[in-house]
Amino acid sequence: TETDDDEGFCDLDNEADCGAATEKSSSFILSQLQFDLEVGGSHELRISDGRSLKLRLLSKRPLLYEIDDFLSSDEADHVVAEAGRRGLVRSGTEGGGFAAGVRLMDADNDRILTIAEMRRTLEHNFDAHFTEIDVRRMYDELRLDPNGDDVITPEELQQAMPDSKALGEYVRQVMQKNARLRGRNSENMFFFPDRETDGIIQSITDRVAQAMGLPGTLVEKSDMQIVHYGIGGHYNIHLDSAEAPPDRQIPCCTRFDGVKACRSCRWATLLFYLNDVIEGGETAFPVADDPSFDADIFHNEFRENLHVQCDSESVRLRVKPEKGKAVLWYNHLPTKEGEYPWFGAIDHNSRHGSCPVKQGEKWIANFWIKVTDDKNWDLSHQE
Ligand SMILES: O=C(O)CCC(=O)C(=O)O
Numbered sequence: 001t002e003t004d005d006d007e008g009f010c011d012l013d014n015e016a017d018c019g020a021a022t023e024k025s026s027s028f029i030l031s032q033l034q035f036d037l038e039v040g041g042s043h044e045l046r047i048s049d050g051r052s053l054k055l056r057l058l059s060k061r062p063l064l065y066e067i068d069d070f071l072s073s074d075e076a077d078h079v080v081a082e083a084g085r086r087g088l089v090r091s092g093t094e095g096g097g098f099a100a101g102v103r104l105m106d107a108d109n110d111r112i113l114t115i116a117e118m119r120r121t122l123e124h125n126f127d128a129h130f131t132e133i134d135v136r137r138m139y140d141e142l143r144l145d146p147n148g149d150d151v152i153t154p155e156e157l158q159q160a161m162p163d164s165k166a167l168g169e170y171v172r173q174v175m176q177k178n179a180r181l182r183g184r185n186s187e188n189m190f191f192f193p194d195r196e197t198d199g200i201i202q203s204i205t206d207r208v209a210q211a212m213g214l215p216g217t218l219v220e221k222s223d224m225q226i227v228h229y230g231i232g233g234h235y236n237i238h239l240d241s242a243e244a245p246p247d248r249q250i251p252c253c254t255r256f257d258g259v260k261a262c263r264s265c266r267w268a269t270l271l272f273y274l275n276d277v278i279e280g281g282e283t284a285f286p287v288a289d290d291p292s293f294d295a296d297i298f299h300n301e302f303r304e305n306l307h308v309q310c311d312s313e314s315v316r317l318r319v320k321p322e323k324g325k326a327v328l329w330y331n332h333l334p335t336k337e338g339e340y341p342w343f344g345a346i347d348h349n350s351r352h353g354s355c356p357v358k359q360g361e362k363w364i365a366n367f368w369i370k371v372t373d374d375k376n377w378d379l380s381h382q383e
């Protein structure tokens with residue numbers, strides 16, 4: 001839309017721009033809910049609407065709490081009904097588009113693609129999560145590997161698929177039929193709390209701010225995304241917050257205006273379960289409190305794929321969906337003193353996803369608390 005870049009922004013170097021907000025916000029520190037607890041222990045939190053919330057610590061890295069009955073059953077039903085009334089669309093994932101030119105992920109630059117490298121190629125270009133068996137089936141169906149040596153040379157690829165679009169077309173078709181191969185298989189819609197007139201969404205937003213000890217102005221800039229999964233619906237392991245590119249060229253934003261590239265810096269996630277799932281659909285945190293976690297090894301072992309990995313011993317924590325329950329975790333580490341921006345680095349142990357729904361259906365709300373590089377703007381009123 002017609003957003004004026006400077007409108008509503010206050011410049012950190014020129015605090016005079018920021019008016020009253022600066023006075024209040026300059027001393028505010030983005031803290032995390034920390035109690036003297038061991039994993040499994042609980043803390044009773046009183047909030048001013050007379051309620052009390054019991055936070056149970058599920059892990060320290062990420063800092064993760066489970067809160068039963070954060071929403072009443074009626075509130076959960078209302079959110080589902082209202083989302084359905086406004087309409088949901090099929091969920092996408094960032095970077096999951098179908099590019100015309102396919103980038104071959106030849107990690108060791110030996111000009112041949114092993115099966116693992118082909119899996120990466122499909123993942124990188126199409127957000128397609130093929131197993132080894134799926135890749136072999138593709139080789140058969142496309143006659144990509146006529147000599148059956150399990151490696152693909154550029155010549156073989158060129159011979160079988162002279163048009164680089166053909167691979168994408170095949171993958172798209174297979175994913176259409178078999179949603180297990182997608183990175184994410186669900187439908188969703190958004191509520192934007194600061195533009196919302198629905199009283200229940202407003203009161204949930206207030207409760208989130210209270211529970212988290214965060215100013216309403218920050219919390220209102222969040223997104224509340226409603227997600228519906230049918231049978232087989234899942235979301236592979238991912239981080240909710242986007243990593244800074246090395247040159248920091250892409251700024252953090254709270255809303256994408258459709259023009260300027262920006263990324264979502266999601267300080268914390270509150271995930272609400274809006275119904276009871278008959279079987280499956282747990283939220284998986286495969287590396288919660290895993291001190292030996294190594295992102296490269298995790299990735300090389302294809303542990304993101306929850307259709308394969310969800311029931312594996314290697315998943316350290318699974319949260320069972322229960323209507324009204326919230327899980328709250330921080331996608332970022334606490335800010336170190338003197339650190340810029342005003343929030344800490346990504347906590348790589350916050351990786352998580354949704355296990356496939358085996359029976360029934362699953363409704364959730366993601367309440368993403370977003371931050372930008374501009375603290376004063378985050379804490380000020382928009383408009
Ligand atoms: O559905 C879940 O349990 C997890 C969803 C999630 O991680 C997301 O939507 O970002």
Ligand SMILES: [Fe+2]
Nearest residue numbers: 238239240352
């Ligand atoms: Fe997520």
